[in-house]
Amino acid sequence: MNDDSRNLTSKVDFAKHQISVPRIVICVLISMAVLQCAVFLQHGKFGSPAEFPVPIVVGIVIGLVIAFVEHNVRASHNRLHMELAEKEKLYDTLKLSEERFLLATTRSFVWDWDIDKDTLYLSPGFAESLGYSDAELKLAMNGTTANLVHPDDIERYRQKLQAHLSNPSVGYINEHRFRTKSGQYKWFLAIGQSVVDETGRAIRFNGTTSDVSDRIDLEAKLNQIQKMEAIGTLTGGIAHDFNNLLAIIMGNLELLNDEIKDPDHKQLIKNGMDATQRGAELTRNMLSFARKSRLEPSVIDLNQLILNLKSWTERTLPATIKIETSLLAGLWPVDVDRSSTESGLLNLILNARDAMPKGGNLTIETSNVRVDEDYIEQRGEEIAPGRYVLLAVSDTGQGIAAENLENIFEPFFTTKPVGSGSGLGLSMLVGFMRQSGGTVRVYSELDVGTTFKLYFPACEHTEIVKTPSASISPKRKSDDRSTILLVDDNIQALTAYRSMLMKAGFDVVDAISGDDAYAKFMENPSVDLLLTDIVMPGDLQGTTLSNALRKIKPDLRVIYISGYAAEATVHGNGLRAKDIRLMKPFGQTDLLRAINKALSSD
Incomplete structure (x- = not known):
């Protein structure tokens, strides 16, 4: 409290408690009355001021003294009350300031x-x-x-x-x-x-x-997002051309394989086709890490998928590794891509195998869990709260060093010897899980073991989609040659596909662009199936070409072929539920299976 405010308070206080004349008169009268009573008791009568002047004077003096004393006591009490109130106010302000300081210095x-x-x-x-x-x-x-x-x-x-x-x-x-x-x-x-x-x-x-741990974590997540976008952009940019090259190699090797009889030469061809498939898998893994791979989700039972995978992986693992399962009855179904789920689980099993060179236990568990806001906030997850199906894969192997845990999901990061791993398996897994709305957690201790936990969003649907059969027979007579309109701007790929189709007994009309295909269709509208690339020069791309042709022939069957999964969504939305998409490179068997399926659909 400064001097000005104190002076102002004193003036206000004095003004409020000045001695009033009536109060003085009352005090004097009371004093005189008391003294008159004393005179009466002493002399037996009341006296006038002239007869008894001393009591009158003394009464006035005492009355004035009492009035001043009463005034000062009252004023002091009021001042004390104001000072106490001011101290309480200062104490509250100080307490609030301390609380704010503690709040500001919490971190x-x-x-x-x-x-x-x-x-x-x-x-x-x-x-x-x-x-x-x-x-x-x-x-x-x-x-x-x-x-x-x-x-x-x-x-x-x-x-x-x-x-x-x-x-x-x-x-x-x-x-x-x-x-x-x-x-x-x-x-x-x-x-x-x-x-x-x-x-x-x-x-x-x-x-x-x-x-500043929270800020650093956010920056790390932002860097990870930017890295994934950069990898996705780079991979997507080269995926189309790279897969076109692989498709040409694969197609010509398969055609050559049909002509060659020498077993040694056939083995060389097989080696070339295997290398082509590995190149395609590398591209798919990169796209999966960047969350840009093509997914075909369906409602599946994870327990059944695990049992199917376990039945044949047990035969490939060393006898020193024992696989145990703990699968929850009544597990919620999940809506995910079956192939990617199997690939991710298989990758974890193989990693567990490599972590236990002297043998050990590999445990696969499933359970239903509910993820709330607190769990997400504590762990900084990028998933929505709700119901999830947990799939955990644990081993009793060497464990992962703490300094490596932060990097295991990075593409091309691996602690395995050169030639033993590409470093893309876990990055592909985390990309697939995030693209599916889930997440991956890892827990590890050196010389104790490692546990990977996959969280899949639970599906509200209860109808499980069965795995389609491996082959489908076409519903056409042997003498009824179906006509296929084949469209691809890459002449070498077009030539390889045309040879495959003609050897399989189809009539083929080929075109090098969407505009060229439209003109040839107008000349021969009896085409049964359109087999078209998606990205091509000209006005008509794959999906816009199919839309234009279906205006003329609504029941036209369509198969899209592409070197990059995202192209089908980027360049149009003309896809129907029964349309089929093939990712380059694909083999002759995959191509014919897709054609048979398309021609057999009702």
């Missing part, structure tokens, strides 16, 4: 290092933020906070500190990790400045340290 801490005395003050809360008690923190520091710094950050930490102390005029700022009691690390931002003596030498070093 920020103060340090003060007396360099000459080598004493360090750390504000309360720093130890707690790392999970230590004050005594435990002193033991962990062992005299210096450098003992808490992450090994990868310690050199930069010391360099920046030394540079600042050598030249205190330059402010100190650094980000580094401190080790928590659990052995994990948190990111902190330190900002400081030194106090110098008359020679310019730093004698004290103080500042603030703030917990």
